[in-house]
Amino acid sequence: MPNGSTNDVLAEQPRRFPWRVLWFLLAASLAGAAAAIPLFLDVFLPVIQSGPPLPMSLPLLVAISAAQNLLLFAVAIGFGLWLARKMGLLGAPLLESWLYGGGSPVRLRDSLKYGVLVGIAVGLILLVIIIPAAPYLPGLPFVSAARVALWKRVLICFYGGIDEEVLTRLFLLTLLAWLGTRMFQRSKAPLVPVTFWVANIIVAILFGLGHLPSASMVMHITPTVVVLALVLNGIAAIPFGYLYWKRGLEAAMIAHFCADFVIYVVGPAFLKT
Numbered sequence: 001m002p003n004g005s006t007n008d009v010l011a012e013q014p015r016r017f018p019w020r021v022l023w024f025l026l027a028a029s030l031a032g033a034a035a036a037i038p039l040f041l042d043v044f045l046p047v048i049q050s051g052p053p054l055p056m057s058l059p060l061l062v063a064i065s066a067a068q069n070l071l072l073f074a075v076a077i078g079f080g081l082w083l084a085r086k087m088g089l090l091g092a093p094l095l096e097s098w099l100y101g102g103g104s105p106v107r108l109r110d111s112l113k114y115g116v117l118v119g120i121a122v123g124l125i126l127l128v129i130i131i132p133a134a135p136y137l138p139g140l141p142f143v144s145a146a147r148v149a150l151w152k153r154v155l156i157c158f159y160g161g162i163d164e165e166v167l168t169r170l171f172l173l174t175l176l177a178w179l180g181t182r183m184f185q186r187s188k189a190p191l192v193p194v195t196f197w198v199a200n201i202i203v204a205i206l207f208g209l210g211h212l213p214s215a216s217m218v219m220h221i222t223p224t225v226v227v228l229a230l231v232l233n234g235i236a237a238i239p240f241g242y243l244y245w246k247r248g249l250e251a252a253m254i255a256h257f258c259a260d261f262v263i264y265v266v267g268p269a270f271l272k273t
Contacts, residue, residue: 017085020099021092022077025166029073032162033066035155042152043144044217073166080170083178087191090248092170106247114247115254122236122255123262129232130263131270137228139219141211146268153264161257164207168237169244169252173203200241201234208233 084091090105097104134143145153176199177191184195208230212221219225236259244252 018081018091018096018100021095022074022081024095024099025077025092025170026070026073028162029077029166030066030070032159033069036159036163037062038152039145039148039156042148043141044214073163076167076171080166080174083174084170087174087178087181089174089177089191089245092249094248094250106251111247111251112254114243115251116258118239118243119255119258120262122239123259123266125235126232126259126263127267127270129228129235130267133228134271137219137225139215141215141218142263142267143271144218145264146271150265153268154261156264157257157260160260161253165240165244165249165253165256168203168207169241170249172206173199173241173244176202196241196245200238200245203241204234204237205230207237 081091083089093104093106094108094111130140130142134140137143145156177196180195180199181189181191185192209226211229211233212226215221215225215229236256240252240255243255
């Protein structure tokens with residue numbers, strides 16, 4: 001975890017807005033969204049084609065979705081970086097150090113170590129729950145994704161590791177933590193653990209519920225499915241949030257990527273078909 005000099009390093013960083021980090025994360029988020037398209041088309045396109053006619057052609061729909069993603073991620077990244085700096089959170093310390101030069105409050109080696117270990121542990125725990133449940137939930141997105149080509153399953157890991165972390169940790173967790181400090185702490189007081197954990201748990205719940213709309217395209221949403229979504233995504237979101245708080249966005253991204261790799265790339269080998 002960060003050493004005692006973290007606050008000193010942060011204090012030495014320029015307080016200007018890190019525009020280079022914004023542009024880098026925006027480009028990475030768009031690339032992550034593009035990486036998800038091959039698997040999404042395999043899993044969800046048959047469902048779309050069997051449903052009511054689309055209001056417009058699929059290429060036009062994809063183009064509109066890309067424009068919406070560009071705006072969404074630009075706002076989420078910009079607001080998240082601004083609030084993180086305002087609150088004294090780490091934000092994306094390794095990226096900022098690389099793009100601007102100077103010291104970083106965290107070390108790349110440590111972020112890789114903690115990210116990989118946490119990600120693999122989360123992925124294994126989730127597989128222990130998902131594999132026995134899969135025969136009883138044949139429409140589970142994991143089951144559908146397991147039939148997709150290996151390279152597409154590798155690419156989808158970048159979507160989770162980049163895009164979902166930008167939206168849920170950099171933007172949403174930072175926003176809720178900031179709101180918590182404004183509502184329940186003294187003005188300008190630093191983020192305290194109880195405020196962070198309340199925000200982190202709320203984000204974990206929202207993260208789980210956020211997966212239900214896409215799941216509803218391939219399976220019926222029952223109380224069991226809702227509970228499973230909350231449990232599975234909560235197991236992942238809570239440690240990812242903790243990594244974001246203590247080590248910055250990059251460590252959370254690494255952990256999320258590794259967890260998805262275990263689930264989508266390694267996990268199907270254990271699925272009985």
